[in-house]
Amino acid sequence: MVITQEFRKKLVTLALIGPAGLWLFVFLVLPFIAILVFAFGKRAPEGGYQAAFTIEQFANLGSRAAAFVNTLMLAPAGAIACLLIAYPVAYYLAVKAHPRHRLLLVSLVVVPFWTSLLVRTYAWMYLLGARGIPHLLELIGIENVRLINTPGAVLLGIVYGYLPLMIMPIYVSLEKLDRRLLEASADLGARPVSTFFGITVPLSLPGVMTGMALVTILLLGEYLIPQLLGGGKVFFIGNALVDLFLQSRNWPFGSAIAVTLVAVVVVVLMVAMRIAWRFAGTRQVDLV
Amino acid sequence: MRALVTFVYLFLYTPIVLIVLFSFNAGRNASEFVGFSTEWYGKALSNAFLMEALQNSLIVGFTSAGLATLFGTMAALGLERVSAKTRAVFDALFAAAIVVPGVVIGIATLVALVEVFGLANSLIASVWPGEAPPRMQLGFGSIIAAHGLFTMALVTMIVKARIASLGRDIVEASSDLYATPMTTFWQIVFPQILPSVLAGFLLAFTFSFDDFIIAFFVAGSKTTLPIYVFASIRRGVTPEINAIAAMVLVASLILILSARFLMRDRTANS
Numbered sequence: 050m051v052i053t054q055e056f057r058k059k060l061v062t063l064a065l066i067g068p069a070g071l072w073l074f075v076f077l078v079l080p081f082i083a084i085l086v087f088a089f090g091k092r093a094p095e096g097g098y099q100a101a102f103t104i105e106q107f108a109n110l111g112s113r114a115a116a117f118v119n120t121l122m123l124a125p126a127g128a129i130a131c132l133l134i135a136y137p138v139a140y141y142l143a144v145k146a147h148p149r150h151r152l153l154l155v156s157l158v159v160v161p162f163w164t165s166l167l168v169r170t171y172a173w174m175y176l177l178g179a180r181g182i183p184h185l186l187e188l189i190g191i192e193n194v195r196l197i198n199t200p201g202a203v204l205l206g207i208v209y210g211y212l213p214l215m216i217m218p219i220y221v222s223l224e225k226l227d228r229r230l231l232e233a234s235a236d237l238g239a240r241p242v243s244t245f246f247g248i249t250v251p252l253s254l255p256g257v258m259t260g261m262a263l264v265t266i267l268l269l270g271e272y273l274i275p276q277l278l279g280g281g282k283v284f285f286i287g288n289a290l291v292d293l294f295l296q297s298r299n300w301p302f303g304s305a306i307a308v309t310l311v312a313v314v315v316v317v318l319m320v321a322m323r324i325a326w327r328f329a330g331t332r333q334v335d336l337v
Numbered sequence: 338m339r340a341l342v343t344f345v346y347l348f349l350y351t352p353i354v355l356i357v358l359f360s361f362n363a364g365r366n367a368s369e370f371v372g373f374s375t376e377w378y379g380k381a382l383s384n385a386f387l388m389e390a391l392q393n394s395l396i397v398g399f400t401s402a403g404l405a406t407l408f409g410t411m412a413a414l415g416l417e418r419v420s421a422k423t424r425a426v427f428d429a430l431f432a433a434a435i436v437v438p439g440v441v442i443g444i445a446t447l448v449a450l451v452e453v454f455g456l457a458n459s460l461i462a463s464v465w466p467g468e469a470p471p472r473m474q475l476g477f478g479s480i481i482a483a484h485g486l487f488t489m490a491l492v493t494m495i496v497k498a499r500i501a502s503l504g505r506d507i508v509e510a511s512s513d514l515y516a517t518p519m520t521t522f523w524q525i526v527f528p529q530i531l532p533s534v535l536a537g538f539l540l541a542f543t544f545s546f547d548d549f550i551i552a553f554f555v556a557g558s559k560t561t562l563p564i565y566v567f568a569s570i571r572r573g574v575t576p577e578i579n580a581i582a583a584m585v586l587v588a589s590l591i592l593i594l595s596a597r598f599l600m601r602d603r604t605a606n607s
Contacts, residue, residue: 058418065415066427068408069489073430076486077437080445087448134345141342156597161349163540163593165547167563168582172352175574180365212349270438272550277570287440287550294444294554304448307441318436 081311087304098300106305113306116289119275121313123200123285124268127207128215128261134208135215135260140249142216143223155220162213170277173206177278198280206274211267215260222256223249255325262321266314286310353586360579377580387581390565394546397477397561401484402541408485409492409541410534413500414526416493434490443554446483450475450555475557483551488541495540495600499533500526532599539596543589 091101110117142154161169175181177196186194196202226249234244272287281288286306293303360378364371381387416424434442454473462470503526511521549563556564562585569578 062415062418065411066419066423069412069415069493070427072408072482072485072489073427073434076446076449076482077430077434077442080442080449083449083452084441084445134341137338137341138345141338145338156594157346158349159597160590160593161353163543163547163596164353164589165563165582165585167547167549167566168356168585169352171566171570171574171578171582172356174570175359175579176352176355178574180574209348209352212345266436266438270440270550272440273567287438290440290444291553294447300448303444307444311437311441314436314438 084304084307087301088308090301090304092299092301097298106302107309109302110305110309113286113289116284116286119284120269120271120286123203123207123275123283124265124271127204127211127268128264130204130208131212131215131264132257132261135212135219136257139216139219139223139253139256142220143226158213158216158220162217166210167273169210170206170273173202173209174277177202177205197278198282200279200283202278203275203283206278207268207271210274211264214267215264218259218263219253219256222253222259226252258321258325262318265317265321269310269314269317356579357583357586360576360583362576362579365576377576378584380577381580381584384577386560387562387565390560390562393477393559394562397480397484397552398542398545400477401481401545402488402538404481405485405488405541406492406534406538409489409537410496410530412489413493413496416497417500431490431493434486435494439487439548439550440554442483442486443551446479446486446551447475447554450479475555476559479555479557480552480559480561483555484541484545484548487551488544491544492534492537492541495533495537496530499530503529536596536599539592539599543592543596546592547585547589 087098088106089102089104091099091103091105093099138158142151142158146154174197177183179197181196183194183196186192230248230252231244234248235241239247270287271285272291275283275285275288276291290303290306290310293299293306359370361373361375362370363374363376412427416427419427454475458470458472461472465471507525508521511525512518516524547563548561549567552561552564553567560568562581566578566581566585569575569581
């Protein structure tokens with residue numbers, strides 16, 4: 050049998066993408082089909098799954114409304130809080146910082162993002178806990194301050210955890226901004242404030258939307274921060290999922306919540322992409 | 338604006354620095370530094386459960402990052418050779434692997450594997466001649482599979498970006514000079530993508546080493562380092578956890594700085 054050049058090339062290509070394709074199929078596509086099937090199924094009396102085709106689980110989503118409300122309020126709120134702090138920092142890094150220091154300053158923003166979120170959240174648990182800042186306040190006479198296990202603590206943890214992820218895409222879009230546009234605007238008599246809101250902000254919008262989308266999406270699935278800093282009082286969808294899968298073992302209902310969460314993520318992503326595309330071509334974001 | 342930026346950097350680093358500082362605290366309070374001591378490090382390092390968790394995390398990290406780097410790099414190279422349609426399918430799946438929340442990846446893998454293992458185990462039991470048939474269960478394999486999914490997508494993304502920035506002309510020059518495709522690959526392409534491959538491996542390892550939520554669902558009876566730390570935190574905050582946290586921080590710091598060093602050319606250009 051003669052193996053043609055063409056056939057051999059195809060075989061090599063298949064060998065190259067085959068393992069990745071198989072992995073994606075077995076550990077992404079199949080599991081997703083599995084939770085879809087579970088979501089339309091029923092809970093067996095002893096806690097497992099019972100085959101059925103019903104929208105019972107989705108109709109029951111209201112019983113976990115608190116988790117959805119908390120997540121859908123605090124995720125965007127956290128993302129906006131990140132944005133308000135991140136924008137000036139990104140602007141400083143891209144426009145004001147001395148080029149010689151820029152790489153170091155940018156590295157200092159990226160590094161925390163790649164260090165354990167668990168450890169970073171734990172750091173705040175330690176600082177806000179009874180033996181931390183409240184103990185310090187007692188020493189100067191302010192008693193009974195409660196910081197941990199409050200929505201404020203969760204918001205603080207969110208901003209702390211996700212600020213780097215907001216700064217990076219905004220920095221990338223501001224850094225690529227053509228400085229001549231700013232000069233032209235100034236030459237034409239625009240005040241710095243109008244140049245900023247008329248030129249800089251619109252042109253950085255793709256970065257802003259990328260950052261908002263990334264942070265919001267990650268927050269929608271957050272578990273650790275509300276668990277460690279909210280102490281069970283501030284309950285996210287992620288916490289509801291851990292409870293349903295690992296404690297109360299209601300897998301069909303948990304699957305319905307997981308499927309709904311993915312649907313919300315897809316909607317957020319589509320809205321963000323639509324807005325970003327309207328203003329400029331999308332850019333690859335450097336997460337590293 | 339300078340003041341705000343300074344404040345943000347202080348905000349980012351103060352908690353990390355304090356954790357490291359208080360891991361050397363002889364006392365137990367976060368507010369008073371009583372004296373210097375390495376007692377908590379000694380306690381942590383002689384803790385057998387902690388050491389086992391660390392070992393598990395290293396096994397999972399190296400295996401999942403190794404496989405993800407190998408298959409991810411192969412996919413990045415292979416996707417250069419396929420039709421636009423196939424590439425779009427792969428790009429969509431890789432994007433999904435990155436944006437689907439970790440908690441959902443964990444759940445979906447758990448549900449699918451428990452079902453598959455249930456079927457497989459009853460099948461094995463029905464044909465097994467002996468008394469105790471082997472049972473498939475959650476453990477290293479499932480954590481590696483779930484971590485590898487995300488990190489393979491990450492490696493593919495990084496290597497693809499590097500390939501896209503490679504000059505085509507140099508590859509063409511090589512084949513014009515009668516180099517075989519294999520020679521061209523090993524002598525021209527591979528040395529150029531190697532830094533991004535290594536960086537991808539380090540990031541993949543870092544992700545796996547730090548991940549809590551995915552492993553929490555699919556670890557079965559195995560304990561990884563983040564799972565151990567999480568469980569200890571729930572039992573109560575102790576200075577020993579500070580020592581563990583400080584060591585984890587230093588490990589991640591070394592990994593991410595190495596990855597950035599390997600990718601420095603790209604960073605400097607973009």
